[in-house]
Amino acid sequence: MDQHLISLARAVKRRRRARHPTLWLFTDERRQPDLLATIAALPRGISGVVFRHDGAPGRPALARQVAALCRSRRITLVIAGDWRLAAALGAGVHLRGGVPPQSRYRGTVNTASAHDRGQMIAARRADASLLFLSPACATRSHQGASALGPVRWAALAHRCRVPVLALGGITGAVGRHFRAGCAGFGAIDALSSC
Template identity: 55%
Template sequence: MDAGLLAWGRAVKRRGGKIPPLWYFTDAARLADPLPVIRRLPRGLCGVVFRHDTAPGRLALGRRIAALCRERRLYLVVAGDARLAATLHAGLHLRGGRRGVLRLPCLVTASVHNAVELARARRAGAMLLFISPVNATKSHAGAQVLGAAGWRRLARLAPRGHRAALGGIDGRSIRALGQGCAAAGAIEAFYFNV
């Protein structure tokens, strides 16, 4: 795991707050089996966003991930699928701030790329807003990036404590966002030689 990002996450956690500061976003194209990474995530410091949308055996994999997250005291949210989130007793991650079909009494997070999506995610009750992409990322190759200044501009529209960063995040890039960033999501920054 990126040592700088881990140190940043620990510093944010010491400031308080219930929601974990570090979030691992699964990516079936880059790592079909995310379980080895999840097994090594620091307890109580991390959350997992389960995104394996089209993976074969998604439900079975989701159940294994949910059990592992409970065992390791890691938060779990399911991207874009309220029914699967309910089945796994997990939170829900909204893409583009779009509300899920079901209202769940759980943690709701969202990825947002502009002010419209941010407002939509807030109306949907998202507690953590992953403003992205901050930097160039393999997940969204060619997407226009916000950069640190663009992230801060958009973050001003979100309540303090709800602002998160996503997209090309590592130990160096997270520090450029300043104290207003409450959480960070990443993919490769969490890899442990898997």
């Protein structure tokens, strides 16, 4: 785990007196061979998990294991794109591209990802309580996509009425460049090695 990124997330939590987690693990079945060990290594008090694992066999069973682990460690959990699973687990919902689920279910924390201003507006209208603005930097998740960079990222984040977290290629080395208006960080690779 990227200890410098964890330190940055702790600093954001203190500086902003944030009630929400400031360090979020985005799950990825290809890049996290032992998801439960990865979640168990997340720091308490600042962490959240966006459970994706869309193509994983036995996704609901794995999600139940993840939910139990998150509850025991007081880590916030949101389920990407599946409000029914989120409701069954008592978790929040993660809206992809700000698109709301076809349900009125609202978890304790509802997050959204956005890649442009239109998606940010959609997320706000869908009542997202946190927004991940991506790709902040070049990333394997969006190969070939144009990274926002710190200046464009901050300009977009400044226009949002909900806390905005940096996602996409985030490490401790680059996270320090996203302090202006940054309410935290989301990562895959920087948090995946135990």
